[in-house]
Amino acid sequence: MSKSERPNQLFRNLNAKVASIPMVLTAVVIFVGGSAWTVLYSFTNSKLLPRLNFVGLDQYYRLWSTPRWLVSIENLLVYGVLSLVFSLVIGFVLAALLDQKIRFEDTFRTIFLYPFALSFIVTGLVWQWLLNPEFGIQGVVRGLGWESFNFDPLYNSDIVIYGILIAALWQGTGLIMCLMLAGLRGIDEDIWKAARVDGIPTLKTYLFIIIPMMRPVFITALVIIAAGIVKVYDLVVAQTSGGPGIASEVPAKYVYDYMFFAQNLGQGFAASTMMLLSVVVVIVPWAYLEFGGKKRV
Amino acid sequence: MRYQFMTAALAVTTALPFAGPAAATDLEVTHWWTSGGEAAAVAEFAKAFDATGNHWVDGAIAGSGGTARPIMISRITGGDPMGATQFNHGRQAEELVQAGLMRDLTELATRDKWAEIVQPKSLLDGCTLDGKIYCVPVNIHSWQWLWLSNAAFEKAGVPVPKNWNEYVAAAPALEKAGIIPLAVGGQPWQSSGAFDVLLTAVGGTDTFLKVYRDKDAEFAAGPEVAKVFKAADDARKMAKNTNVQDWNQATNLVISGKAGGQIMGDWAQGEFQVAGLTAGKDYTCLPGLGLNEVIATGGDAFYFPLLQDAEKSKAQEALAEALLDPKTQVAFNLKKGSLPVRGDIDLKAANDCMKKGLDILAKGSVMPWTDQLLSQDTQKQKEDLFSEFFAKPDMTVEEAQKRFADIVASAD
Numbered sequence: 001m002s003k004s005e006r007p008n009q010l011f012r013n014l015n016a017k018v019a020s021i022p023m024v025l026t027a028v029v030i031f032v033g034g035s036a037w038t039v040l041y042s043f044t045n046s047k048l049l050p051r052l053n054f055v056g057l058d059q060y061y062r063l064w065s066t067p068r069w070l071v072s073i074e075n076l077l078v079y080g081v082l083s084l085v086f087s088l089v090i091g092f093v094l095a096a097l098l099d100q101k102i103r104f105e106d107t108f109r110t111i112f113l114y115p116f117a118l119s120f121i122v123t124g125l126v127w128q129w130l131l132n133p134e135f136g137i138q139g140v141v142r143g144l145g146w147e148s149f150n151f152d153p154l155y156n157s158d159i160v161i162y163g164i165l166i167a168a169l170w171q172g173t174g175l176i177m178c179l180m181l182a183g184l185r186g187i188d189e190d191i192w193k194a195a196r197v198d199g200i201p202t203l204k205t206y207l208f209i210i211i212p213m214m215r216p217v218f219i220t221a222l223v224i225i226a227a228g229i230v231k232v233y234d235l236v237v238a239q240t241s242g243g244p245g246i247a248s249e250v251p252a253k254y255v256y257d258y259m260f261f262a263q264n265l266g267q268g269f270a271a272s273t274m275m276l277l278s279v280v281v282v283i284v285p286w287a288y289l290e291f292g293g294k295k296r297v
Numbered sequence: 298m299r300y301q302f303m304t305a306a307l308a309v310t311t312a313l314p315f316a317g318p319a320a321a322t323d324l325e326v327t328h329w330w331t332s333g334g335e336a337a338a339v340a341e342f343a344k345a346f347d348a349t350g351n352h353w354v355d356g357a358i359a360g361s362g363g364t365a366r367p368i369m370i371s372r373i374t375g376g377d378p379m380g381a382t383q384f385n386h387g388r389q390a391e392e393l394v395q396a397g398l399m400r401d402l403t404e405l406a407t408r409d410k411w412a413e414i415v416q417p418k419s420l421l422d423g424c425t426l427d428g429k430i431y432c433v434p435v436n437i438h439s440w441q442w443l444w445l446s447n448a449a450f451e452k453a454g455v456p457v458p459k460n461w462n463e464y465v466a467a468a469p470a471l472e473k474a475g476i477i478p479l480a481v482g483g484q485p486w487q488s489s490g491a492f493d494v495l496l497t498a499v500g501g502t503d504t505f506l507k508v509y510r511d512k513d514a515e516f517a518a519g520p521e522v523a524k525v526f527k528a529a530d531d532a533r534k535m536a537k538n539t540n541v542q543d544w545n546q547a548t549n550l551v552i553s554g555k556a557g558g559q560i561m562g563d564w565a566q567g568e569f570q571v572a573g574l575t576a577g578k579d580y581t582c583l584p585g586l587g588l589n590e591v592i593a594t595g596g597d598a599f600y601f602p603l604l605q606d607a608e609k610s611k612a613q614e615a616l617a618e619a620l621l622d623p624k625t626q627v628a629f630n631l632k633k634g635s636l637p638v639r640g641d642i643d644l645k646a647a648n649d650c651m652k653k654g655l656d657i658l659a660k661g662s663v664m665p666w667t668d669q670l671l672s673q674d675t676q677k678q679k680e681d682l683f684s685e686f687f688a689k690p691d692m693t694v695e696e697a698q699k700r701f702a703d704i705v706a707s708a709d
Binding site for chain 2: 066243244247261
């Protein structure tokens with residue numbers, strides 16, 4: 001390596017580049033290739049087997065005139081917004097409370113994180129029982145003497161999605177809390193001291209100093225929650241199977257049902273393309289702001 | 298040295314199948330019969346097949362046809378076909394046949410004269426595509442049954458109804474006695490199936506065929522079908538307090554007298570039998586809801602994926618023959634609670650309800666069912682509509698009928 005000319009850029013860190021080839025291939029072939037294939041076939045009238053028989057936007061027209069798909073989208077919006085807000089707020093508040101140098105912190109942390117160790121299927125089944133009007137919470141409260149108590153979200157079309165939300169929050173907030181707690185522990189003790197010297201109240205310190213400093217943690221939490229929202233499926237299957245009627249259907253379930261039960265790949269592909277599109281619409285501007293903006297600074 | 302050993306081992310294993318011509322061939326058979334009565338019934342097939350000198354490898358897939366079919370289809374399309382597989386004959390495997398993945402059984406069918414022994418003849422139609430036969434029907438399951446709990450009607454102080462209209466009239470009395478008049482589980486196919494039964498019973502066979510076979514959307518939006526939707530609205534009101542999901546849980550409500558009745562296929566009979574109830578004494582069955590006594594020739598059939606292995610292909614033929622054997626048919630159908638596909642066998646042990654079914658079959662009052670007439674896609678759309686209709690009391694009859702007509706218009 002005594003040559004004075006600049007080494008070829010392509011061969012710099014050759015080992016690292018060779019090592020990453022499998023992952024690059026996986027990403028390109030499986031993710032990008034698979035997505036492109038799906039989008040292509042969503043313009044065909046494929047039924048049980050994929051066939052290149054193009055029908056233009058027919059699958060999309062049908063998709064957007066199907067009541068079940070519209071209900072799914074509405075549910076995803078309600079579930080998404082509420083789950084995002086509540087996960088972050090509850091997660092942060094729990095973390096802040098745990099960060100007060102309390103006793104038995106480990107115990108509490110374990111209790112809060114424990115639901116995360118369960119799969120969505122188990123979570124769904126547990127909450128299906130808890131929310132069952134005859135055996136669950138309603139039954140217990142009525143048994144205590146409050147006869148008119150009514151709490152059966154899973155059997156009421158109007159509020160069923162909140163029943164699912166409760167289970168999702170129970171399962172997921174523990175993880176967000178741990179992330180937040182790690183973020184809080186990463187804040188230098190001196191910041192707190194300085195804030196105290198300046199006489200800033202604790203709440204204001206959290207809102208205007210600590211939270212802005214925890215931006216990376218919030219971004220991580222946001223990505224984890226958002227990914228969970230778009231792909232929510234198993235929880236719904238375990239708790240309600242989309243019922244009552246079609247009141248708790250979600251897009252991922254529509255995709256699966258139409259691809260495999262209805263033997264209509266084209267329709268399922270069109271629905272999954274719409275899901276991909278919605279993710280792209282959210283991710284691209286955000287990625288542009290996050291990564292594209294920094295170069296100019 | 299290692300390689301030599303490996304090649305030797307390989308040579309031995311490839312040579313094995315040719316070792317003896319009479320060696321038993323393993324044939325994997327996939328199906329979704331997993332409940333108690335079903336498993337006992339399918340064991341009869343296994344016994345009959347093993348008796349031919351082959352070996353039945355059971356590939357039961359739990360979780361009903363909806364779960365099992367995608368698995369079976371992906372195995373066949375993915376190049377890992379089983380020896381034989383269950384489907385409901387009709388259009389479920391249509392595309393697999395068109396893609397050339399299923400074995401043509403015409404030769405065997407001609408040799409064994411299936412056209413003569415299979416009764417009613419329309420059963421074989423469900424297996425036929427472009428004049429070739431691709432499956433072996435093994436039983437007839439019909440949807441058009443109303444199961445009534447005699448105890449529930451006794452408690453309500455009204456006589457057990459003889460048809461749907463009397464049943465609707467008796468609903469208020471049942472309700473007053475704290476009984477759910479009609480049990481309809483939450484699974485989408487149940488409400489959709491119940492509507493199809495109402496369509497045949499209240500509307501009549503011709504109405505059913507005009508909507509589902511001719512796919513006449515204008516007719517589906519018209520006054521004839523409006524009558525059926527009116528009946529479906531009655532059913533919805535009668536069923537509004539059912540808080541169960543699975544069909545057998547709903548059947549259990551009838552068995553325990555908590556519900557007055559259920560519209561369900563003849564597979565529900567197995568549940569009554571397991572519970573130790575007697576037909577006619579503890580429960581009443583009304584084929585065609587007591588209005589239009591017909592039997593739809595839906596049911597189960599076995600398809601044989603096209604295999605390269607000559608030994609296995611021969612075993613497939615042996616299985617096909619075993620399935621239609623008169624003795625196997627009797628043993629299987631008695632345990633399954635379904636009707637046999639042959640008219641020339643004697644079912645002495647059949648109970649009252651099965652006998653009613655056999656009588657209707659003997660009279661030739663048969664009709665095709667949705668599995669034969671509609672694609673899975675259309676069936677799913679129908680399920681979505683009716684599960685919403687039954688769960689949402691504020692959805693009007695007119696709105697539901699309009700959407701139904703739209704589905705019929707785009708049906709294939």
